Amino acid sequence: MRRFVALLLFSATLLATLAAGPRALAHSPYRVEVEGTTLDGTHLYLRDGQLMASAGPLAAALGLQVRWNDTHRRLDLSGQGHWAAFWLGSRTVYRDDVHYLAPAPTSPHDGLVYVPVWFTAQLFGYHVTWDGSVMRLTRKGGTGGAVSGDPLLHPNFVFPFPAGAKYEAYRDNYGEGRSWSPGGTVLRGHEGVDILAPKGTPLVAVADGTVVRVGWNEFGGWRLQIRPDVAPQYRIYYAHMNGYGANIYEGARVRAGQVIGYVGRTGYGPPGTEGDFPTHLHLGIYQADGSTINPYPYLKAWEGRPLVRLW
Numbered sequence: 215m216r217r218f219v220a221l222l223l224f225s226a227t228l229l230a231t232l233a234a235g236p237r238a239l240a241h242s243p244y245r246v247e248v249e250g251t252t253l254d255g256t257h258l259y260l261r262d263g264q265l266m267a268s269a270g271p272l273a274a275a276l277g278l279q280v281r282w283n284d285t286h287r288r289l290d291l292s293g294q295g296h297w298a299a300f301w302l303g304s305r306t307v308y309r310d311d312v313h314y315l316a317p318a319p320t321s322p323h324d325g326l327v328y329v330p331v332w333f334t335a336q337l338f339g340y341h342v343t344w345d346g347s348v349m350r351l352t353r354k355g356g357t358g359g360a361v362s363g364d365p366l367l368h369p370n371f372v373f374p375f376p377a378g379a380k381y382e383a384y385r386d387n388y389g390e391g392r393s394w395s396p397g398g399t400v401l402r403g404h405e406g407v408d409i410l411a412p413k414g415t416p417l418v419a420v421a422d423g424t425v426v427r428v429g430w431n432e433f434g435g436w437r438l439q440i441r442p443d444v445a446p447q448y449r450i451y452y453a454h455m456n457g458y459g460a461n462i463y464e465g466a467r468v469r470a471g472q473v474i475g476y477v478g479r480t481g482y483g484p485p486g487t488e489g490d491f492p493t494h495l496h497l498g499i500y501q502a503d504g505s506t507i508n509p510y511p512y513l514k515a516w517e518g519r520p521l522v523r524l525w
């Protein structure tokens with residue numbers, strides 16, 4: 215088996231150096247573009263809702279080194295200032311010593327090792343869009359995960375805590391494992407960043423926009439979603455709130471810096487459940503297809519910015 219797996223990866227690497235293999239893309243309704251160039255040499259298929267590609271060709275297209283550790287059945291990718299380790303058959307991934315839970319396991323398929331494209335590209339700083347058939351990967355400029363022209367960096371965006379509010383130093387905990395689920399057994403990845411703050415600390419709209427979701431959710435407790443005017447393809451998600459600001463309802467127009475709610479510890483159960491974790495803001499950024507992107511680089515970019523309103 216070990217020998218077999220080693221061969222798989224060797225073949226993957228080989229394929230990357232050759233012209234597109236005979237089955238490349240021909241039978242797949244999906245396509246991956248890296249910086250405008252179509253990814254060749256791999257079949258593409260969906261697993262757990264994730265587009266999967268062979269590690270060798272994908273790594274080559276992303277400008278990464280790829281190595282297979284046969285003893286540990288581990289795939290090592292490195293480049294673009296990062297390294298990441300994937301284990302065959304597992305969703306566990308480490309990047310730069312931080313643990314992540316991939317949305318789909320590193321999988322053997324057709325004699326090769328496959329990884330989820332969106333997740334892998336994001337680990338190495340790529341921006342990802344997906345329209346259901348074409349996934350486009352573009353390199354972000356700098357180390358902060360920011361591209362000029364990225365609508366989430368528009369000057370209209372501000373930090374979710376108002377100036378002077380008390381909150382604790384936070385870190386990038388996007389993608390870390392969270393074990394709670396309604397059934398109590400399903401492990402899922404952390405789809406946002408948590409910022410600890412005292413109960414009742416005000417929270418503000420990060421941008422001018424429309425409130426598109428308000429009310430209880432068993433994961434998020436009292437939560438809210440805003441569709442920003444300057445980045446309408448995204449939803450900014452606030453969870454675990456203690457309550458809402460004035461005039462907050464589905465369809466309400468909000469302005470950057472307007473109080474939309476207060477920090478709490480609600481969620482993880484039926485309406486009214488609270489106290490299962492410390493008081494904090496969970497902030498998520500969702501794309502139109504329901505997938506998330508890492509809010510951490512954006513929070514860092516928005517923090518301490520002056521308020522610039524559109525209207």
Ligand SMILES: [Zn+2]
Binds near residue numbers: 404495496497
């Ligand atoms: Zn959270």
